[in-house]
Amino acid sequence: MTSAEEKTAIEIDTPDDSFVQMIKKTGGPNIQNCYQCGTCSGSCPAGALTNFLVRGIIRKALLGLKEQCISSPELWYCTTCYTCTDRCPQDVKPTDVIKAIRNVAVAEGYMLAPHQKTALKVLETGHAVPLDKESWENLREKVGIERIPPNASKYSEAIEEIKKLAKKTGFDKLIAVKEEK
Amino acid sequence: MAKKSFYHFLGCIIPHRYPSVEKAVKLVFNDLDMGLLDMDGATCCPAPGVFGSFDRITWATIAARNLTIAEAGGHPITTGCNGCFASLWDANYELKHDEELREIVNENLAEIDREFKGTIEVWHYVDALVEVAGLDKIRKKVTRPFKDVRMVLHPGCHWMRPKLLKQKDDSERPHIFRELCETSGAEYVPYKDELMCCGAGGAVRTADIKVALEFTMQKFESVKEAGGADMMITPCPFCELQLDLGQVEIQKHFEKEYVLDILHVVELLALAFGHEPDEFGLATHLQYQLRKSTPLWEKLGIKVEES
Numbered sequence: 001m002t003s004a005e006e007k008t009a010i011e012i013d014t015p016d017d018s019f020v021q022m023i024k025k026t027g028g029p030n031i032q033n034c035y036q037c038g039t040c041s042g043s044c045p046a047g048a049l050t051n052f053l054v055r056g057i058i059r060k061a062l063l064g065l066k067e068q069c070i071s072s073p074e075l076w077y078c079t080t081c082y083t084c085t086d087r088c089p090q091d092v093k094p095t096d097v098i099k100a101i102r103n104v105a106v107a108e109g110y111m112l113a114p115h116q117k118t119a120l121k122v123l124e125t126g127h128a129v130p131l132d133k134e135s136w137e138n139l140r141e142k143v144g145i146e147r148i149p150p151n152a153s154k155y156s157e158a159i160e161e162i163k164k165l166a167k168k169t170g171f172d173k174l175i176a177v178k179e180e181k
Numbered sequence: 182m183a184k185k186s187f188y189h190f191l192g193c194i195i196p197h198r199y200p201s202v203e204k205a206v207k208l209v210f211n212d213l214d215m216g217l218l219d220m221d222g223a224t225c226c227p228a229p230g231v232f233g234s235f236d237r238i239t240w241a242t243i244a245a246r247n248l249t250i251a252e253a254g255g256h257p258i259t260t261g262c263n264g265c266f267a268s269l270w271d272a273n274y275e276l277k278h279d280e281e282l283r284e285i286v287n288e289n290l291a292e293i294d295r296e297f298k299g300t301i302e303v304w305h306y307v308d309a310l311v312e313v314a315g316l317d318k319i320r321k322k323v324t325r326p327f328k329d330v331r332m333v334l335h336p337g338c339h340w341m342r343p344k345l346l347k348q349k350d351d352s353e354r355p356h357i358f359r360e361l362c363e364t365s366g367a368e369y370v371p372y373k374d375e376l377m378c379c380g381a382g383g384a385v386r387t388a389d390i391k392v393a394l395e396f397t398m399q400k401f402e403s404v405k406e407a408g409g410a411d412m413m414i415t416p417c418p419f420c421e422l423q424l425d426l427g428q429v430e431i432q433k434h435f436e437k438e439y440v441l442d443i444l445h446v447v448e449l450l451a452l453a454f455g456h457e458p459d460e461f462g463l464a465t466h467l468q469y470q471l472r473k474s475t476p477l478w479e480k481l482g483i484k485v486e487e488s
Contacts, residue, residue: 046392122228143201161222175235
């Protein structure tokens with residue numbers, strides 16, 4: 001996005017606050033504390049390296065610009081380092097707000113394919129980073145420990161439990177949505 | 182005093198990619214007379230970046246399932262991963278303080294005949310080492326001090342942040358992790374971006390590896406500006422993966438070469454306690470495996486026999 005692009009005024013007399021209410025309910029209860037000082041963006045390592053702007057996303061959310069927030073690829077550049085949360089003078093907890101907006105984005109079908117794959121791995125193997133090659137078992141043997149650790153890699157009943165939980169919460173359906181918007 | 186035992190939450194990266202950490206912590210805890218118990222059937226914590234960003238309720242439910250395994254045995258959990266710590270500690274805290282969340286999660290857990298009771302605590306290895314063993318006892322165990330070795334630190338994020346919630350250390354001027362690492366006798370070398378994230382967390386590594394690696398490069402450049410170092414120490418295997426394997430990935434994506442030994446703090450202590458690198462397989466780190474290289478033993482002040 002460049003300054004040469006034509007911008008139109010954001011004319012909002014009464015912002016639709018349904019998105020803000022959604023965010024508050026989903027894990028970002030303090031979003032309305034924000035007075036736009038920008039401490040978050042000034043502290044943000046992702047902000048220094050990419051066009052991810054925490055303050056901008058929060059402002060858009062407060063204006064009710066839901067679609068702009070949830071469809072933005074930058075939303076996924078936050079590493080959740082919590083530096084902004086530790087420095088925010090208004091206790092907005094910006095990291096939690098970003099995570100809450102991500103929850104809304106995912107519920108509306110905005111999900112990156114690699115993230116979906118990682119989530120599926122947990123349902124299939126019990127682990128986001130599974131023991132999926134013999135070479136990993138060999139590595140374990142080389143350091144002098146049992147080839148298969150006593151986690152879900154060894155106990156398939158643990159994976160069954162995870163599948164049941166994902167079914168109960170609807171997570172299995174959430175990540176089964178294949179089409180990216 | 183009775184020996185303190187912890188349920189050992191392995192997570193994914195330690196047992197499946199950096200098993201040398203799993204072996205090293207067993208050596209170190211044993212030397213310090215602390216017990217580590219298998220946590221049979223534990224799963225992914227689950228990954229706070231991906232699961233926490235996807236669906237908070239599912240994240241809390243799967244984390245709670247892991248917590249119930251420890252509750253059943255009545256021992257606290259310890260984990261050597263900042264990510265696992267973020268999920269298990271945070272979920273444990275939220276479930277103890279948020280009745281509405283607890284009710285929903287327990288309704289979910291009823292499907293598999295489990296219930297979150299809120300009876301245990303979650304400790305990072307760092308907490309167990311500093312608070313249970315104590316720095317004095319650790320110093321006494323050091324038989325191979327890292328003399329004249331320049332050490333930079335990467336404390337990572339989720340052990341100490343958010344600081345008001347975790348109440349571990351001052352996240353702007355932390356000292357606990359540094360003091361633990363300094364027991365090894367190595368010289369602490371500060372650098373500007375020490376407290377910056379490695380780039381892997383928050384599902385960024387999965388989303389866009391090049392952006393994640395740009396964080397890592399910034400840190401390495403910052404170390405260079407500080408005069409360079411012989412090793413970098415971290416309390417987290419995901420950071421370790423990003424910083425160690427990341428060097429190989431940086432070479433591939435950006436054609437920049439960095440060579441720095443990255444050790445988990447329990448690997449550092451295992452060496453300082455006199456264990457040989459082969460006892461826990463330090464040379465299995467992924468940068469060495471992929472580059473067909475070995476740790477820079479001489480710089481680390483460790484004599485190894487050529488095999």
